[in-house]
Amino acid sequence: MRFVIDGDGSPVKNEVIKLAEIFNLPVLIVTSVDHFTNKEYPAFVSFIYVDKGADGADYRIVKEIQEDDVVITQDYGLASLLLGKKVRVFHHSGKEYLPETIDTLLTQRYIGGQMRKAGKRTKGPKAFTQEDRNKFVEVMKEVIAKKTKTD
Structure with missing residues (x-):
């Protein structure tokens, strides 16, 4: 993992x-x-830097991904690309992206984009709190515990 x-x-x-x-x-x-x-950073942390531009990091993640990886992203499009690759994908809120819900999220993103393009205002994401961080950490601990139990 x-x-x-x-x-x-x-x-x-x-x-x-x-x-x-x-x-x-x-x-x-x-x-x-x-x-x-x-x-x-500690030796167990590595970086890959990609050129500026839309989706560069996303395409590189798709290229680098390995089975059993756990991916953290807020990008619904990237999540949808990864779901078929035997990896688990999570939002930083701790919510897991799932095949049965990703289409709804993508549709909502599309509609929001169309509304903004038409000059309408849409809500942005709410502020990320310490409580959100704590929830994320607890979810990740559960993911790790389940993974180490099955190995």
């Missing part, structure tokens, strides 16, 4: 890294060069 993070704008990178350290798991963060960092 490995954590793969869609790194552009992920608010839970640090939480994933802490969990990975506790459970001795590797972490791959894929992000655009716009988010390049010189920050020191």
Whole structure:
């Protein structure tokens, strides 16, 4: 098992890294060069930087993904591409993307985009709280515990 993070704008990178350290798991963060960092990370954390532009990180994640990876992304489109690849995909809220719900999420995203294009205002995401972080960590602990129990 490995954590793969869609790194552009992920608010839970640090939480994933802490969990990975506790459970001795590797972490791959894929992000655009716009988010390049010189920050020191533990050896179990690796980065792949991609060129700027829409969907560059997403396509690289699809290319790099391995069976049994756990992917963290807020991108419904990327989640839909990954669901058929025997990986589990989670939003940073802790909600798991599932084949039976992804079409609804994609439809909602499309309708919101059309409304914004027509000049209408839509709600943005609510602020990410410490409670949201804590919930995410608890969900990931459950995922890891189930995975280590089955191996």
